[in-house]
Amino acid sequence: MYDNPRLVIDSSNPPEPGSIVWRSPSNIAIIKYWGKYGLQLPRNPSLSLTLASSFTDTSLEYAINDNPSGSGIDLEFYFHQEENEAFKAKIQAFLETLAPVFPFLKQLKLVIRTGNSFPHSAGIASSASAMSALALCLCSLEDMLFGTLQEPDVFDRKASWVARLGSGSACRSVFPHAAVWGETQHVKEASNEYAVPVGDLIHDTFKDFHDDILIVSSDEKSVSSRAGHALMDGNPFAETRYAQARQRLPVLLDAMRTGDLDTFGKIAEDEALTLHALMMCSNPSYLLMQPGSVAIIEKVRAYRQATGRPLYFTLDAGPNVHLLYPGEIIHEVRAFIEEELKKYCENGRYQEDWVGEGPEEM
Ligand code: DP6
Numbered sequence: 541m542y543d544n545p546r547l548v549i550d551s552s553n554p555p556e557p558g559s560i561v562w563r564s565p566s567n568i569a570i571i572k573y574w575g576k577y578g579l580q581l582p583r584n585p586s587l588s589l590t591l592a593s594s595f596t597d598t599s600l601e602y603a604i605n606d607n608p609s610g611s612g613i614d615l616e617f618y619f620h621q622e623e624n625e626a627f628k629a630k631i632q633a634f635l636e637t638l639a640p641v642f643p644f645l646k647q648l649k650l651v652i653r654t655g656n657s658f659p660h661s662a663g664i665a666s667s668a669s670a671m672s673a674l675a676l677c678l679c680s681l682e683d684m685l686f687g688t689l690q691e692p693d694v695f696d697r698k699a700s701w702v703a704r705l706g707s708g709s710a711c712r713s714v715f716p717h718a719a720v721w722g723e724t725q726h727v728k729e730a731s732n733e734y735a736v737p738v739g740d741l742i743h744d745t746f747k748d749f750h751d752d753i754l755i756v757s758s759d760e761k762s763v764s765s766r767a768g769h770a771l772m773d774g775n776p777f778a779e780t781r782y783a784q785a786r787q788r789l790p791v792l793l794d795a796m797r798t799g800d801l802d803t804f805g806k807i808a809e810d811e812a813l814t815l816h817a818l819m820m821c822s823n824p825s826y827l828l829m830q831p832g833s834v835a836i837i838e839k840v841r842a843y844r845q846a847t848g849r850p851l852y853f854t855l856d857a858g859p860n861v862h863l864l865y866p867g868e869i870i871h872e873v874r875a876f877i878e879e880e881l882k883k884y885c886e887n888g889r890y891q892e893d894w895v896g897e898g899p900e901e902m
Pocket of ligand 1: 568569571572573574580586667706707708709710765766769815856857
């Protein structure tokens with residue numbers, strides 16, 4: 541879709557060395573992307589809230605390469621100031637697949653320095669923030685060299701498309717407040733290829749909204765998201781699940797437009813439990829929730845029942861529980877976490893996060 545053989549640097553007029561820095565946040569899906577086909581295309585539309593405090597900072601330094609190797613991409617890579625061969629190999633392979641989109645990458649020497657606002661082992665998904673930050677740097681570099689992405693909407697769409705190829709959920713991090721990824725007639729211009737912003741379609745309640753991430757375990761997951769998506773191919777409930785997500789999207793959008801927290805919360809919790817149910821009935825079956833996750837879920841439901849306060853949970857593909865609630869009950873919820881939930885967290889850890897304004901160029 542974005543292959544462009546004209547994006548080649550004129551060697552008689554090379555750019556001065558420089559650098560680009562982006563900060564990009566993670567996001568939390570309310571309707572989940574789980575199951576994909578082809579080149580990172582989703583089986584159903586998903587909707588997420590863009591977060592703020594869980595982010596990746598990525599700097600991309602570039603200089604013309606006087607001795608290009610011809611084949612590969614010349615890359616130095618640092619994660620939290622240290623060389624990291626495993627991450628480097630992943631990023632290098634990703635950049636090489638992007639050669640038809642950004643042919644100029646092979647003409648440059650690149651240095652990428654990246655780091656997260658949260659500890660790598662916190663069990664907080666970092667692929668969405670990391671891949672969106674990298675995609676934004678690449679689009680800024682293209683625009684700096686060729687002036688081809690001057691229109692903000694054009695820039696964002698391409699960044700979202702590139703981010704998707706790195707990690708599906710990353711395409712939704714490019715936009716403020718909320719985004720939808722995947723075809724649906726209910727959102728104008730929605731596509732399987734990139735996410736679109738829906739922040740303008742939601743009630744202010746969801747712009748002053750919190751997602752505190754309770755770290756039940758930071759151990760490496762037994763089954764990666766990538767492997768989990770692949771297992772959907774043989775899951776007997778797959779088609780029913782995809783249909784459910786498609787039907788649910790307009791219901792969620794309507795609830796978010798009107799500020800209907802009750803419907804929002806029902807969908808959010810059902811999506812989380814459905815995601816984990818799909819894992820449990822995959823072949824082979826697996827379980828990522830832990831006793832602490834279940835204990836928290838039960839406590840959240842009992843708290844809501846007893847107080848009537850709109851506190852809900854969701855889960856990623858892991859044991860950590862995300863607490864979703866509007867800003868107006870923050871003091872009550874934080875007290876509840878401290879008194880009742882913190883004991884289920886690894887070393888009492890949780891990350892306070894909230895709905896944010898999207899990525900920033902630094
Ligand atoms: C459960 O985006 O991590 O968080 O495309 O293989 O990188 P890849 O998968 P990834 O899957 C995210 C799954 C999820 C739901 C969601 O974010 O929609």
